[in-house]
Amino acid sequence: IFFYPGTVKMHMAVYLVAMCRAVPVNDLLDRASQRSDKMHSLSTLLTQEMDSHFPPYGRMQMPRPADCHTSILQTPNDKEQALQVSESDLMSLARSLLRGWVDPLAVLSTNAITLPHPAKSSISSKIQELQEHSKSLADGLDILSGKMGPAAQTISFLPYTGGTDLGQDRVTILNKFNFLLSCLRRDSHKIDSFLKVLRCRAAKLQPELC
Amino acid sequence: EVQFFHQSKWLVLLCIHSTSAPESPRQFDCRSREKETFSCWWEPGSDGGLPTEYRLFYEIEKGVRECPDYVSAGENSCFFDKRHTSFWAEYIMMVVATNALGNASAQFQIPDVMNYVKPDPPVNVTVVVNSSAPSPFLEIRWKSPPNVDVRTGWVTPKYELRVKQNDSKEWKTVDIGAQTFFNFHNVEHGLLYMVQVRCNLDYGKWSEWSNTIFAKIPKHHQLEKYFWIFVFVFSLIPLLTAMYILVLKRKVVKQCLLPPVPGPKIKGVDVHLLKSGQSEDVVNALTGNQNFPPMAAWTEQVEDFLLVSDSDEWLLTDTFASEEKKDIFIIPASLHLGLEIQCGDSTVDLNTWEKTDDSKEETKSNFLNTEPINLPIEKQECLSGEEVSIQPNTSYVDIQQRPTLTDYSRVKEVNGDTILILNEEEIPHGSDAVKVKREVSVPDDYSRVKEVNSDVVFLEKGDSKPIMPHDSELSKGFCSKMIANGYVDSVPSFSVK
Numbered sequence: 001i002f003f004y005p006g007t008v009k010m011h012m013a014v015y016l017v018a019m020c021r022a023v024p025v026n027d028l029l030d031r032a033s034q035r036s037d038k039m040h041s042l043s044t045l046l047t048q049e050m051d052s053h054f055p056p057y058g059r060m061q062m063p064r065p066a067d068c069h070t071s072i073l074q075t076p077n078d079k080e081q082a083l084q085v086s087e088s089d090l091m092s093l094a095r096s097l098l099r100g101w102v103d104p105l106a107v108l109s110t111n112a113i114t115l116p117h118p119a120k121s122s123i124s125s126k127i128q129e130l131q132e133h134s135k136s137l138a139d140g141l142d143i144l145s146g147k148m149g150p151a152a153q154t155i156s157f158l159p160y161t162g163g164t165d166l167g168q169d170r171v172t173i174l175n176k177f178n179f180l181l182s183c184l185r186r187d188s189h190k191i192d193s194f195l196k197v198l199r200c201r202a203a204k205l206q207p208e209l210c
Numbered sequence: 211e212v213q214f215f216h217q218s219k220w221l222v223l224l225c226i227h228s229t230s231a232p233e234s235p236r237q238f239d240c241r242s243r244e245k246e247t248f249s250c251w252w253e254p255g256s257d258g259g260l261p262t263e264y265r266l267f268y269e270i271e272k273g274v275r276e277c278p279d280y281v282s283a284g285e286n287s288c289f290f291d292k293r294h295t296s297f298w299a300e301y302i303m304m305v306v307a308t309n310a311l312g313n314a315s316a317q318f319q320i321p322d323v324m325n326y327v328k329p330d331p332p333v334n335v336t337v338v339v340n341s342s343a344p345s346p347f348l349e350i351r352w353k354s355p356p357n358v359d360v361r362t363g364w365v366t367p368k369y370e371l372r373v374k375q376n377d378s379k380e381w382k383t384v385d386i387g388a389q390t391f392f393n394f395h396n397v398e399h400g401l402l403y404m405v406q407v408r409c410n411l412d413y414g415k416w417s418e419w420s421n422t423i424f425a426k427i428p429k430h431h432q433l434e435k436y437f438w439i440f441v442f443v444f445s446l447i448p449l450l451t452a453m454y455i456l457v458l459k460r461k462v463v464k465q466c467l468l469p470p471v472p473g474p475k476i477k478g479v480d481v482h483l484l485k486s487g488q489s490e491d492v493v494n495a496l497t498g499n500q501n502f503p504p505m506a507a508w509t510e511q512v513e514d515f516l517l518v519s520d521s522d523e524w525l526l527t528d529t530f531a532s533e534e535k536k537d538i539f540i541i542p543a544s545l546h547l548g549l550e551i552q553c554g555d556s557t558v559d560l561n562t563w564e565k566t567d568d569s570k571e572e573t574k575s576n577f578l579n580t581e582p583i584n585l586p587i588e589k590q591e592c593l594s595g596e597e598v599s600i601q602p603n604t605s606y607v608d609i610q611q612r613p614t615l616t617d618y619s620r621v622k623e624v625n626g627d628t629i630l631i632l633n634e635e636e637i638p639h640g641s642d643a644v645k646v647k648r649e650v651s652v653p654d655d656y657s658r659v660k661e662v663n664s665d666v667v668f669l670e671k672g673d674s675k676p677i678m679p680h681d682s683e684l685s686k687g688f689c690s691k692m693i694a695n696g697y698v699d700s701v702p703s704f705s706v707k
Contacts, residue, residue, distance in 0.1 A: 037366070040412065040413060041413050044413040064300055064321065065298065065299070065300050065321050065322060066300065075298070077296040077297050077298055077299055078246070078292065078296055079245070079246050079292070079359075079362065079364045079365075080292065082364060083362060083364070182321070186298055186322060186324075189298070189324060189412060190298060193363075193364060193412070196363040196364070196366055197362060197363040197364055198363070199363055200361070200362055200363030201363070
C-alpha cells in the first residue's frame, strides 16, 4: 500500500466519521435535553423579568394561548398522552416547534433593544442567548432525527404572521412583547418535556438518567 | 305599656334582618403539586344570610364542564384529577354562588395550569456528620416528594438547600440541580447546624422548605489534642537540652567550629616581646637565653689553627694537629661545603660578605680559623640589618659554601698555615676546579667575592643552587664546631629589623 497523503486523509476521515457514529443516542439525547432545559430556564426568567416592571394583564385581558402562532400544532397535554406518543412523533413535534420560533425570536431580538422597559438590556441579552441555544438544539435534533424513523423527519410548518413591528404606542408594544414571551415560554416547556420523556424512554437500560 | 313597646321593638328588629343573594366569590387560586393534577380554591363572598351553594364550571377548548370533585381539596375548592387536567391549555373557571334569593358568579382565567405548579417539599431529609480528616462536613440526603413521578421524564425536580448555624441569622443557600444528595463542607467543630431543602418542577414555583434537620459537629477529639501536645512537649525537651549544652560549652563549641588560626611562631620567641622592641630581650629570645661564657681576651688564648686536609691520613699523622687541641675538619674531595648564612631570606644574602674593594690579606688566619673574631664579625656583618633565623639549640649560623680544595695544584702559595686558594684567572678548565667553579659558581667578576681573608678568597655562593642535604648538615656541624670552640668577644650586637 502506497503511503499517499491523500489516502491517509481519507482514512482519517473515515475514522472520524466512524468515531462520530460511535456516539450513543442516549448521550446525544442527554445533551439535547440539557440544551432545552436551559432554553426553558431562560424563557421563564424572561417572563418574570417582564412582569416585574409591567403590570400583569387583567384577568380578562390576558391574551389567550390559543392566539399563539404555534397553537395549531396538536401536542400531548398531559402525562398519559405524552407517554403514549411515539419517539419519532415526539422528535417531530420538538423540531417543529423549534423551527417555528426562528422568525419570532428574530423579531423579539430586534425589538428588545428599543423596548420601553427598564430591564431591556437584560431582556435583550437573554433573547440573544435563546437564539443561540435554539439554533444549536435544532442542529443537534437534525442529526438525532436521522437515527430515528421517517416520522421524525417530518416537520410541521408553523408560520409566524405577526410581522416585524410590534405596535406604535408603548402599551401595545409591551403587550405584544409580553404575549410573545408567554407563548415562547409555553413552547419551550413543551420542547423540554418532550425531549426529557424521549431521553428517559431511550435510557431503559440506564434508569439513573431519569 | 313599656313592656309592650319593648316587645314590639324586638319584633321590629327581627323584621329588619333579611337575606339576600350571595356575593360573588372573591380570589381564586390553583395549585398543581406534581404536574399531573391540580386544585383550585375560591373565597366566598357574603352568603346573604342563607345557605349558599357554590358551583364551579370550567371551559377548556370546547364545552363547559362542571368541577369533578368538590371534596378532595377541602371547602370551596375543586379538584381536577389526571383525566381532567390539561397543560398548556386555557381554563376559564366560573364560580357560581347560589342561595334562595339569588346567585352570583365570578370568572377566572387560567391560561396555563403549568404556571401553578408548586410541589410539596422534599422528604426524608437526613444529615450525617462526617468527621474524617482533614475537616468535617455534612452529608445531606433527601428524596423527592412522594407524589412526584421521576421515572418517566415528564417531570424533573430541581433542588435547593440551605444551611445555617444555630445562633446565626444568615442562611447559606446552595443550588443543587437534579441530584438528591450534597456534601456541605463549610462547617466547624463544636457548632450546631440547621439544614433545609426545597424543590421545584420545570422552573415553576418553589416548594415550601422541608422540615429543619439539626446536626452538631463534635468537638475535636480530646485525646487527639492531648496526644499532639504530648508529642510537642517531648520533642521540645531534647532541643532545649541541646541548646543548654551548647550554651554551657560554648567555648568548646567555638573552638571546634572555629579553630583558631595559628599565628606565626618562633620557638622561644615571644611575638609580643619582639613587638615591644626591647632589644636585650629580643636578643635573649633569639639566642635562646644562652649564657655565654665570660669573655676573655682572645689574645691571651693560644691560637689554634685549623688544619684542612682532604685526606684522612694527613689527619691522623699530623702530630701538630694532635698536639693542639684543635678541630680538624675533613673535607672530602667531592664534598661541597655549604656554609650558608641564612639571613632569613631564601636568597642567601651574603652581600655583607661582599667586599669588592676589600682585599685584605691577613696572614695569620685562614678562613677556617677558629679565630673567633672573624667569624663573629662576619656573622655580625652578615647579620647586621637582617633578620636571622637561628636555631637556638645549636646557635650557630650556617655559613655559606666554600670552595672545595680538591686540586692542590692550584694552590698558589702556602704560607705557613695559610693556603692561598684560587686565583681566578688561573683556574684551568676541565679540572676539579672547574667543577668547583661551576658548582660554586665562581664568577668571573669579583663582585661576588665576599672577602679575602689572608690568603683565602671567600666566594659568594651567589646563584648557585642549593646544597645537598648532607652538605648542609656537615656545614652545620662544621659551623657548630667552629662556633663551639670559638669565642665571641661580645654579644653580637646586631639589630633586627
